[in-house]
Amino acid sequence: MTLSGFTWSTHGDGSDFRRLEDVLRRSAAATPDAIAVIEPGGATTFAHLDEAVNRFAAALVAEGVQPGDRVCYLGENSTTFFEVLHGAAKAGAIPVPLNFRLAAPEIAHIVEDAAPRVAVLGPGMEIHAETIAGTGVECVLTEVPHPGFAVLDAWRAGHPAVDPGHARDPEDTALMFYTSGTTGRPKGIELSGRNLSSALAGPLAVVGFDADSVALAPVPFFHVTGFGLALMAHLKGATLLMLNPDGPADLCRILREHRVSHAVMVPTVIQFLLGLPEVRDAHWGTLSWIMYGGAPMPEPVLRDATEVFGCGFYQGYGLTESTGGVALLGPQDHRPTPATVHRLRSVGRVEGNNEVRIVDPATGADLPPGERGEVIVRGGNVMKGYWRRPEDTAAAIDADGWLHTGDGGSMDADGYLYLHDRLKDMIVTGGENVYPAEVESVLTGHPGVAQVAVIGVPSQRWGESPLAIVVRAAGADGEALTAESLIEWAREHLAHFKCPTDVAFVEALPLNASGKLQKVRLREEFAGR
Template identity: 75%
Template structure:
């Protein structure tokens, strides 16, 4: 029986189903005094979390929020995130976790696109308040920390009763929406239903093995589906979720050991940073039971070192926001290799959880035989409902048979293990963050000194990859005065820093083929050595 199945209602196909907002309802009913969240100096029980999200829901309803309206959260991982997540759901609204690392123009663009009724700003995000409040349709901007001219979250919700509104969304309704940058350079809203979320939880829950004594840490922001997934699993299984945002690898090591963390999710770059610290070799890792990783390649040498140092189970997941997270997993037993299976450590695992996976020839659509590269396609209950207000892009991503075309290049071996080889969409993975060159190029070409630009990923010892801009200067005085610092500075005023180029090269012309198409492969050969 599925880990989700016990005591849960079922969807139309008989699969177990839990509404997003029912996660906290169920845990509060089963273990009201159990620890849901741990913050510095404070413990939040499931009963308290259920009550505070009820008040948030009641405040939304009192403001006239209707089913299907959007409610945004912009801020670091905190208890307030769960009030928005579960409270919006209890009001029938759609919670939208947003990337707090974005520059103000990027934040404003998403707010204008999603058209929320209410926006909640976490600590340190108050500077977005005035611009967001001026967006048509935004009825209220709420801040976790008091700010002049904006609504204080505590005051706003404390006036409401802690009784559950009792609204139950349909399994096929949009339960949550994430934003991600598309290859066109425009952020896209990804609508995930209750069925999507339930389907995505079943497989990792069977692998991770949470219990009520577990302490989980996701130093991955909850606007990422990876961090979001760990949080939901911990809440659903009655485990404690540690709400601390470590400041660097040394602080992360301290937090893991001081709070006796049993389960964590990290990107490979961060694992490498931790291993580079001598204190990782002498620490007490006896409480650590499982580390999940993904979002970037994990070098085999790093994985072996991490296994020796931490001595815990490892699970790798491969997926996209469009697939509600992982669809293929490299399970703990896959990490315990023999000479005959050691090659599997270079894979991202096998498809699980009722999903299907294919690798096709992108030109013909035919399935590729084992070992042959092609485009990775996935299908199953995890696959998104659609892109928000983008029917043409939805149709391009999900074909008539329900297959999501990932744009990732890979191959399958004879045992069904998936190996990723390239990214067909030219995406750059920098420290676990997805950077889409088209988005960066769009910003840089707005500089009056830039005539043309191409952005590629170049190797980075620290981040795995980093963006690099290859620029053709414009012919005017702005172009003559343009240098690398000006290009990087222009980007940093308009983009999250992880998206900004770390290096700039100036060329007389970009390489084009006879059809005028940019030859990025040639640029990678020259500047990235690949």
């Protein structure tokens, strides 16, 4: 069947994927004895995973969970993640993966917004049980025993491993991710079955996934990139490797020992790997491709990686609001000729049934090739909308269905997309998105801070790092209000990756004639810091 401009199927049986709840059903039926997941505790077949998922789904139904209810998962990558993902889907509920790196107040806000019927906490996350229960969630389950809360194993015990058989409309909300907005308030992004199938059709058609593939995504599944690789693996009956490397040397070992064929990495990880002699001495014949993104990839590093690993390289560009991939830079562009070397600076060409335009952000008029403007996207990938935020949805998606990304970019005459300044001021640090408004909101809560601006500055290790530029409040003790004390303040309220790594104190922030902050001047002044 043709979907989103590509001909593809699950296991070659001619059936298309339009519902999240059908993914594991099909793989368990087609390859029940194949290994679905390998993690530190051992391997799990598709049949055993499907049995656990069905038991979880049956327990949800017994708990009174109705179609459309939300079920949250807070924890690291594990088989429990898939129990919640596929089990909630089979019960008609909406799975909501949460960022386990967030601070307790951030988690509480998201849970309050999602209003789930059930929340499942992975190992180490039981410390947040009281916080989540305090938001009104009636059923909070922990994997590790925690006083006053039900343990997941006991809760689902005794329920039959029978698929409830729910099949929702492909246009219904199938999954919800949360992402921070420029206002500093996280927003739920509703993705339908059609969004997911459209987003995965393009990558599945070009990356050569099959039942013999071994996929490694040492990135969290609450990110759409890691989630996309995991879902592709389950669609194609491939093995998903969920081992968290302890540094670059351990990652090299895992890649080799498990004969990984498909991997997702951020550029900083690739750069660390290239610094190991054993990486350069190894034979990488089993590695088919590496997908990278989430931060700039220096051209020399990219050229070196292409030669060392000898596999196909892909770079993807997309947003959670576009269910990930919008554009893809494929292997042929990673081995350029002198006439095409400039394409390494692009994020590739538009994929699937997506349309991309570069428009004047003020007038909405289309701009000619090479001219910079705002990137806007339309197609089956574009989200249904923001959860319970119709005004924000209307501001992001216009009447003609175009998603306004807020990213600055240009398109060349050959259809390659180039990203430039980010119109939303987003900072990308180590593959994580950080929105300055959120960090600024926390820092201005400190009594010694009068004004603050947060910008991204270049970092050799992380691509970018947040820098806070602070005006002290009148009467503030300069010796007490130090960079260290402000960073510590931020860490009490925010995930550590969002916190500034440095603080600069200034007498005043630069404003234009209208009183608006001029972050361009700050970036110029502090670019070398």
